[in-house]
Amino acid sequence: MPKNRTETEVAEVARYPHNITNRKYEGLTEADYPKLLYYMKLTRASENRIVKLYRQGKVVGGVYLGTGMEATSVGSAYPLDHSKGDALFPLIRDLGAMFTFGMSPRTYFCQYLNKACSPTKGKDGNIHLTDPEHNIVGMISHLSAMIPPAVGWAWALKMRGTKGIAINYIGNGGAQVGDFHEGLNFAAVIKAPFILMLENNQYAYSTPNEKQYACKNLSDRALGYGIPGYHIDGNNVLEVAETVHKAVQHARAGNGPSLIEAVTMRMRGHSEHDDHKYVPKELLDEWSHRDPIERFTAFLLEKGTVDEGALQKMEQRINGEVEEAMTFAENAPGPDPAWASQDVYAP
Numbered sequence: 001m002p003k004n005r006t007e008t009e010v011a012e013v014a015r016y017p018h019n020i021t022n023r024k025y026e027g028l029t030e031a032d033y034p035k036l037l038y039y040m041k042l043t044r045a046s047e048n049r050i051v052k053l054y055r056q057g058k059v060v061g062g063v064y065l066g067t068g069m070e071a072t073s074v075g076s077a078y079p080l081d082h083s084k085g086d087a088l089f090p091l092i093r094d095l096g097a098m099f100t101f102g103m104s105p106r107t108y109f110c111q112y113l114n115k116a117c118s119p120t121k122g123k124d125g126n127i128h129l130t131d132p133e134h135n136i137v138g139m140i141s142h143l144s145a146m147i148p149p150a151v152g153w154a155w156a157l158k159m160r161g162t163k164g165i166a167i168n169y170i171g172n173g174g175a176q177v178g179d180f181h182e183g184l185n186f187a188a189v190i191k192a193p194f195i196l197m198l199e200n201n202q203y204a205y206s207t208p209n210e211k212q213y214a215c216k217n218l219s220d221r222a223l224g225y226g227i228p229g230y231h232i233d234g235n236n237v238l239e240v241a242e243t244v245h246k247a248v249q250h251a252r253a254g255n256g257p258s259l260i261e262a263v264t265m266r267m268r269g270h271s272e273h274d275d276h277k278y279v280p281k282e283l284l285d286e287w288s289h290r291d292p293i294e295r296f297t298a299f300l301l302e303k304g305t306v307d308e309g310a311l312q313k314m315e316q317r318i319n320g321e322v323e324e325a326m327t328f329a330e331n332a333p334g335p336d337p338a339w340a341s342q343d344v345y346a347p
C-alpha cells in the first residue's frame, strides 16, 4: 500500500459502500478504483451462482451472461447517477451496469427464480429484469428495439428541463438492424441527452463480425449522424469510465448523444444452452489473457491501491452478499395465481 494511506482508509477500501448516488462526480479518482473492481467481481460471482442454479433446474427461463464484458458494463454505468435522473436501458449482458446503478443482488436472484419479491412480481420472463426504483428500464428485445424508447425517455428528460441522461446498450449484431439507425439519427437531430454503448463482443450469436458489417469500426458511423464516436478497449474499465464521462459531460451540456463502441469478447455461449463451439478456441485463449477483472486486479496491486488483504475482504463480502441474496430468493414465495390478470393494462 502507499505509505500515505492510513489504516482507516485501508479498512474503508475493504468496505466499498454500495451508495454511489448524489455524488459530485467530476471524473475518476483513485478512490473509485476499488469500487469498480467490487462491482465487476460482484457481477461475475452473481452470474456464476445463477449458472449453478440453472443447472439445478431452478431458473425458469434462459441464462445469458456478460462474462468477460464486466469492464464495459460496470465502467459505463459508473459515471451516471440515478438520483440525478439518469436512466439505464440495459441488455441481457449488463448485470454489472445494473448493480452499479444501485440494483441489489436480491432483486437479481428474485427475478431469475421468478419470485414474488422481484420487480416483475415473478410474472414476467426472467431476463426482463427491471428496477424502477433505480431508473432501470427492463429490455424489450435483445436487438435494437430498445433504442427508440430510450431516446424517447432522453427526450422527455430534456423537455422537462432536467440534466438527466439515458444510457442504452446494444450488441454488434443489434447494431445491424433498422431501429439502430432510426433511433440514433433521431437522437442526434433533437440533441437528446443519450449515450449508446455498443458492446462489440465479436459475435452476434454465432455470426462473426466479418459477416455482419463492412465498415472498419462501428463507431465510424457516428460521423454520419453528426455525433461524437469513440472506439475503445471494452476490457479496460478505466478507459470505459473515462470515455463515458466525456459523453456525460457532452450530454449534460445540451450537446446531444454519443456513440461508444467498446471492443470486448463474450467468453460464454450466447446463453447457457449454447455450447459456444462456433468460436475458435485460439480466439478465446487470446481473450482470456485480457480478462477485465484479472487485468484490473493486477493493476491495482501493482499501483498499491489495494493489497492482498483488502482483496480477500472484498471476496468475503461479495461471497456473503451473493449467498444472502440467493438464500433470500430461494426461500421467497412465488407469485399468487390471482395476480395473473393484474398489471396487464395501465390503470
Ligand SMILES: Cc1ncc(C[n+]2csc(CCOP(=O)(O)OP(=O)(O)O)c2C)c(N)n1
Residues within 6 Å of the ligand: 093, 141, 142, 143, 145, 170, 171, 172, 173, 174, 175, 201, 203, 204, 205, 266, 270
Ligand atoms: C427483434 C429480434 N430479432 C431476433 C432476435 C434473435 N436474436 C437474439 S440474440 C441475436 C443476436 C444478437 O447479437 P448481438 O447484438 O451481437 O448481442 P450478443 O448476443 O453478441 O451480446 C438474435 C438475432 C431477437 N431476440 N429479437
